[in-house]
Amino acid sequence: MNAFTFPHALMRDARLDADTTRAFADAWTQQNVPKGYILVKPGAICRHIYFIERGLTRTFYLKDGRDVTDWISLEETFAVSIVSFLTGAPDIRGIEALEPTTLWAISRDLLEGLYTQHPVIERFGRMLMSEGIVQMQRRFDDLHFSTAAGRYRSVMKNAPQILQRVPLGMVASYLGMAPETLSRIRAGDSF
């Protein structure tokens, strides 16, 4: 069994018994990957969920030849190409470490086995998906009818570390704007 603590709120809320905790912890594998490491290739099937202990990752894809950052996962959160993971089909999205990153991975197969054996882990999975929906809704709202400056303010408020740790170009595409626009907003050019 791994010397493994799972600090995420979802895990704390799940209140697992000793046996379940053990089975769950055993299913996760630690990985240390360097900056730039590709955890999931664009166009491949995403067979794992990753929990970031230290470092950060981005989910990205190519759209009309340009690199689009779809999601950024910081410490204590999960990284996954969610549609691929859930459907088992390939997806254009890949996952890349943006810093040297320590993470814990669990495969879909193992997770589904745990769901069947331990209903409380199925509950954990449901809460994880629910939390994902809430986050996606927030992100969607930012994109639906707000200005570039508004989206910048939103990320400044909710996750300012992103702006320090992620290259400007990637943050810009994450926010759905051109890099030049983000540069100008950040400089305070009348925006």
Add this chain to the structure above:
Amino acid sequence: MNAFTFPHALMRDARLDADTTRAFADAWTQQNVPKGYILVKPGAICRHIYFIERGLTRTFYLKDGRDVTDWISLEETFAVSIVSFLTGAPDIRGIEALEPTTLWAISRDLLEGLYTQHPVIERFGRMLMSEGIVQMQRRFDDLHFSTAAGRYRSVMKNAPQILQRVPLGMVASYLGMAPETLSRIRAGDSF
């Protein structure tokens, strides 16, 4: 017990035993509401998930004094103000029937009880959330870096009934554009 068939794929996949099916079916209540009926008031807590049997609904909110349509739920799909339902907190989003609508409602309390009593229903809940994520991701992708015309094509391809059954202004805000823009795209004005 209701004479109740639940035609959604998620339900079929769940493979419930007779006892569970009964408990699950009993938890849902049928409602018939007229066009324009407000199922959830904007600013209120959404305490139910609705399954649309016939008719359609929209989830909407006011942003800077203008009405924004956030989601449209057709037959055989669910309508819910998801963040409010999951967090139990009020949300700006409300839900309105856009046609005379027959739907089935289940309360959060009853659903959580079922989750605890019937693990297979918890699985159903997990799959429902997962399906929701996949749909939101698709919607998000449409909004993130595509043109107004591209978003129109996307809805034309995936749910053309929306364009026939929902007033243009609501479809426009659903697609994140001004009503005039949608009108012009639809007319084929060079877009």
Add this chain to the structure above:
DNA sequence: CGCCGAGTTGAACTGAATCAAGAAACGTGG
């Protein structure tokens, strides 16, 4: 009929993209 909300069409305006140079910052090898 005549009103009213919904949709259309036109013209002007604007936020953000694009195109194009430079200026910093970064890392790699000498």
Add this chain to the structure above:
DNA sequence: CCACGTTTCTTGATTCAGTTCAACTCGGCG
């Protein structure tokens, strides 16, 4: 530790997609 090339970021000028404002048309309904 510096020099070099490469990538990232900034700044300016121009263009363009889509909004806004305004006028007009159409269809439904008292």
